[in-house]
Amino acid sequence: MLKYKEEKKDVEGFITDIAKNLSEPNKQRVADFLLGVLVAESTGQKEVDAKLNRSQGIAQCG
Structure with a gap:
């Protein structure tokens, strides 16, 4: 909770x-950026991780 308060x-x-x-x-521009952060947070970390893992898997070689 302390980290949240600092942030x-x-x-x-x-x-x-x-x-x-x-x-x-x-x-x-700042408002658009902050809204993007809120949208990203609302999608859930698991969904974001899944998308990142999927895209990273395509880019990996050998």
């Missing part, structure tokens, strides 16, 4: 210190 503090600091000072197009 939350880091994200809040990022938003407060950096994102508020960005131009409107860059604010949208």
Whole structure:
């Protein structure tokens, strides 16, 4: 739980210190990125791992 609290503090600091000072197009880019992170987390780690293993298997040689 401590790691979560530290990460939350880091994200809040990022938003407060950096994102508020960005131009409107860059604010949208940050929002899109954060939404992508939320979507990736909601798919579940097992599903992500399965997709990574599948794609890595194709790329492996010999």
